[in-house]
Amino acid sequence: MDIRFKTKKLEKELGSTKGRAKLGAIRAKLLMRRLDLLFSAETLADLLPPCSGPSRCHELTEGKRGKQKPLSVDLDHPYRLIFAPDHEPLPIRDEGGLDWSKVTAITILGVEDTHE
Numbered sequence: 067m068d069i070r071f072k073t074k075k076l077e078k079e080l081g082s083t084k085g086r087a088k089l090g091a092i093r094a095k096l097l098m099r100r101l102d103l104l105f106s107a108e109t110l111a112d113l114l115p116p117c118s119g120p121s122r123c124h125e126l127t128e129g130k131r132g133k134q135k136p137l138s139v140d141l142d143h144p145y146r147l148i149f150a151p152d153h154e155p156l157p158i159r160d161e162g163g164l165d166w167s168k169v170t171a172i173t174i175l176g177v178e179d180t181h182e
Contacts, residue, residue: 067107067108068171069104070152070173071174076174076175077174080097096140101147103139109167110137110167111169120140121139122139126148134151135156136150136175137150144181145177147174149174151171
């Protein structure tokens with residue numbers, strides 16, 4: 067999987083040991099596991115439930131993110147790593163919805179509590 071970050075600041079925060087330390091030990095450790103999982107996947111279909119295990123990869127409702135088709139993987143409750151497919155146009159199935167088997171690039175949008 068090709069992984070990019072929404073901003074250079076976010077890449078610095080989540081991509082460095084010093085930046086991840088601000089998240090706390092548990093969340094930082096889970097973040098690294100989830101990033102490793104995403105890096106090792108050939109396509110997003112490799113993470114389709116039930117294959118996603120404890121990371122629980124799933125689509126989010128669009129809400130404030132517009133047409134990005136955001137997804138998340140669990141970190142420590144209630145925090146999640148939020149990302150979106152990095153394709154133009156988005157790969158959409160005939161019946162609608164994201165075609166996970168064609169998503170080979172993503173953009174990391176952040177770590178947040180999606181329940182707020």
